[in-house]
Amino acid sequence: MALAFPQSNNTNLLKNIIIVISGSIFIALSAQVIVPFEPVPVTLQTLAVLIIGLSFGSKLGLATVFTYLLEGAVGLPVFAYGASTLALIGPTAGFLFGFLLMVYVAGLARDFKITNFFATAFFYVTCFCTFIYTRCSLASPNC
Numbered sequence: 001m002a003l004a005f006p007q008s009n010n011t012n013l014l015k016n017i018i019i020v021i022s023g024s025i026f027i028a029l030s031a032q033v034i035v036p037f038e039p040v041p042v043t044l045q046t047l048a049v050l051i052i053g054l055s056f057g058s059k060l061g062l063a064t065v066f067t068y069l070l071e072g073a074v075g076l077p078v079f080a081y082g083a084s085t086l087a088l089i090g091p092t093a094g095f096l097f098g099f100l101l102m103v104y105v106a107g108l109a110r111d112f113k114i115t116n117f118f119a120t121a122f123f124y125v126t127c128f129c130t131f132i133y134t135r136c137s138l139a140s141p142n143c
Helices: 002-028 046-055 058-073 091-113 118-139
Strands: none
Touching: 002 046, 002 058, 046 058, 046 091, 046 118, 058 091, 091 118
């Protein structure tokens, strides 16, 4: 019986690692769906980050986005247009690092069970996206 608990924890850890890596791959793939704007392209990353936050919760979502940023920092071409490390210091850096806050807040909605019903989830996502896009456009014309 004593072996059952460590085995269960190892299984849970492995499951979480697979979830985090799968989520970071999902964000990387969504970054390649691009509507070309300058200097910051519009991609499906924002939607992917919201989906991850609402699906994984705040802790796993934060680990997923951090892993995604780490993949780009070490040189993997996971950002829009196949960019990697330089995207973290260019004009897209604010948005990329903002994904950490975004996934955490979206994950809190799942953790507090705000999004258990479709109507409340739809309302939450609509308000959240509206806030992000209006705040970003008001804060910087280059955003």
